[in-house]
Amino acid sequence: MILKQIITKGLITTILCSCINCTSYVEKYKQDAYSKSKFKEILKETKLVSDKDLNSKYYKYLEKINFTNEADYRSNQESFENEYTKNHGLLEASSGILVDTDKMEIIYAQNALADRAPASTTKLLTAITALEFLDLDTPLKVGCERDFIARDSSVCGIKKGDMVTVNDLLHGLLIKSGNDAAYTLACYAGMYIYNNTYIPFNENKLDGKYLLPDTYNYSEKDAVKYISTFINFMNINVRIMGCETAKFSTPDGYDDKHQRVTAIDLAKICVCAKQNKTISEICNKTTYHCESLDKTWISTNELMDKETEYYNPNVDGLKTGTTDDAGMCFVSSAHNNNTHLVSVILGGDTESRWSETNKLLDIGFQY
The missing domain is CATH 3.40.710.10 (DD-peptidase/beta-lactamase superfamily)
Structure with a gap:
């Protein structure tokens, strides 16, 4: 995967204008553990990252993909x-x-x-976007975002409170097709993006105070905020790749009328996923044993x-x-x-x- 720094803030502004309305992202939860009305209430009170808040030095982008014919x-x-x-x-x-x-x-x-x-093919884009902001060895604690997945979801079996590395979550995402892994990756990568927008710190990886124990106790409101921010960047990435009409509204690919x-x-x-060595190697595996959870996932x-x-x-x-x-x-x-x-x-x-x-x-x- 070839990454470059975005040179102008104008590119971010232009692409964000084409991103999904975050309200549509909330609609999918009508059949989940929390009610649709509760998520609308949370979202209404949440300060989301907007184009005017973005500081372009923190964001990277992929090369445009062109097919010759x-x-x-x-x-x-x-x-x-x-x-x-x-x-x-x-x-x-x-x-x-x-x-x-x-x-x-x-x-x-x-x-x-x-x-x-797109269904779970979405998870390739989730992996691409998460790897822009998270290191493979970083341990993440599964939080309230685990409750956001649809009840009939494909899962890799992580539970709230589990400590799982980004590497293990990516295997659960791409081999087992875990929607639970998708939301935890989206939440923490979105946390990095959101917090960097307002509080500059190490721009190369998620660390410092955002990985202290208090960080693991983020609220439902924060989780919605972080995941919505992550989805915005999924849509930024597809525009930069040269995808003309693609729109994503979930990190797991679960059915949503706004996701096409x-x-x-x-x-x-x-093509972008194959250019990323980590994603390419994971997708080439037929099984993976997650030692921290003592689980084996089969492709x-x-x-x-x-x-x-x-x-x-x-x-x-x-x-x-x-x-x-x-x-x-x-x-x-x-x-x-x-x-x-x-x-x-x-x-x-x-x-x-x-x-x-x-x-x-x-x-x-x-x-």
């Missing part, structure tokens, strides 16, 4: 897709895309500009499981996702000799996301 695809989508399907047939999934990341070229696309729910992404934008997020990626019919030895990541709105989603990375690919499947069913990913990868390796 993206402009042509956007302006001639129908003719491009007719050619793709003529040669390779249609996908059963709602949307899909295949990109050669060496040439940065779109090889196949179907409805790749349509807005879709296109296959082409999600492919850019995947949800069936293309990396030798015991399944879909096993593909070329696949080295990335992330699954499933919700009612999104359907069955899967973003993958694979390599064979000198060819490196990223594929995206959105809105598939249980089996088709695996078989159709293998279909796309075969197209890419024969291209």
